[in-house]
Amino acid sequence: MAKTVTAYWNDLRDTRVMRSIFRGAPGDSSLHGALAVQGNVFLHLASVKIRRRSLAFGATWYLGTLTLATFLILVVTGVLLMLYYHPSVPQAYADMKDLQFVVSAGLFLRNLHRWSAHAMVLLVFAHMFKVFYRGAYRAPREFNWVVGVILLLVTLFLSYTGYLLPWDQLAFWAITVGSNLISAVPVLGAKIRFLMLGGNSVNANALLRFYVLHCVILPFIAILFIAVHFWRIRKDGGLHTGPQEEHHG
Amino acid sequence: MSEQKDTRRESFVKLGLGSLAVAACGATVFGYEFLSPNVLYEPSPIANAGKPDRFPLDSLTADPASGIYIVHAAEGFYALSATCTHLGCLTAWKPELGIIACPCHGSKFNRQGMKTDGPAPKPLPWLRVWLSDEGDLLVDRSAIIAPNQYVRT
């Protein structure tokens, strides 16, 4: 009788090395499931058990999860793209051409990064509307809604800073118009624009600042607030599921 | 006697919070100064347009490299900024229509920089023009002057 994959896995999992990493023997009981979550630094942001109704597709359309998925793809592809990108003028544009024609899988990675970015912005808006229409912003989840709005702004700002990095005509003029809009803010507008661009116009300083914002500062802020967002879901009693139906199956 | 003198602990706490507040203000000021560049590697705002006789009478010449228009009117020379006052796009001179047009949102300006159409809030600014010692026309793109001031040669 051949061993099943599960049997092989259980044997591997039962070795001394694996037991030192994951603690405890393998098993399927709820105790093992609980330990798997509680004993894992990444997973223990979640609770050990979740309500079955919050997993239903119709409840959330999984929009929040999809947004997180696109964020993860963006981080991975973004870091890989950083290996071939110099944030200087006009080298940045030359690097874009490099990625498209010279770097193996460069075109694919750049495409993936760009489409995931558009998808993430779209999903973040869709998630917001879905949360609103199912009333999941009501008490006790008010603060999580506010955290969500902050994440929306961070996402838009991430997309905006990333938009400049290819240093093509599309990038340059979109950011020029955008920065002129900022200077329309009364009193502080011109100063804010000067700080954001590191100068009076969109030039090398602006590219570098946007690069640092896009690759370091904003992702860091995003991850912080995402963690808060998930923690609040847990602390507010899990996902909002609405009243139960009268008859049970 | 409504107030009691602060205990030593209270005074210490106030001193600590006070110095933290001062430090925070200092950090903010230093942070702002750090973020605000003191040296810019941008081209000088003063553009050299060359000798005045390059520009025939009643001509409007665009210099996209410096973002200005040099106009030789009957009254003399003047310069307009070519940056649209709406959102910063570069305008273009349309000689067949006799207007300066912005491609972004359809603003139109006449030869004096006055807006004739579109969402631009202000006319194209007049820039300071003068003759250098060698007789070249110099334009300071950062110096906006009142309109209808001409440089005669």
Next chain:
Amino acid sequence: MDDPKPFVAVVESDTRKAPLRVAFVTRRTSPQVQATDDAYVMTWPEGVLRVAVVVEAAAIVLVLLSLFADAPLEGLANPMQTPNPAKAPWYFLGLQELLHYFPPVVAGVLIPTLVIIALIVIPYFNVNVESEGVWLHNRRRRLQMFWMVLLALILFLVVFDVYAVLAPTLVIGACMLLAARQLIRVSPVQRWLTSRPLSFWIMTWFLLTSSILTVIGTFFRGPGWSWVWPWSL
């Protein structure tokens, strides 16, 4: 004062018999907001697996898209030449369309700021906490308010020629009036309309308006931000 607790506290050094606990959770201090008799599933492995499947699905769709569609890259940035038209990324095109009607201070600063503030305060305002149909209480007074607000809005939009926003305003206004009908026999659609709270109407108006503005900015604006028909390009 003391509830009879369903357990007995012991102190023992044998961790198998008396394992360490982090906190006692009695019914009154439970993080659950309302006691429900919901069925639970384990996060590991069911929950994590579901998330993994969703991430996989998203990855597959995006990878397929990336294999067959290229992201755009125009010419090198040239400060001396503005492309015509110079368009922002799609999620800002609604704003750019609004710029066509209002000055930058209004369309670029004021309106986005107000929208963000409005979004943030949503959960703290009663209008969003009510879940009953807007016409089910104080119908006459609310109808009067409704007409005043609607006519003021229509006037404002017509004065500034913002027909792009006028159209969805009229549509939502018409739907709200349909919802306000007092009928003897109600169809399921009518029942659904009447049960929508005010927050629903406001948010749907916002969703419709921003979608239309974005679609116009994307497909119906050409050089000089002039009106173009997309099928003629």
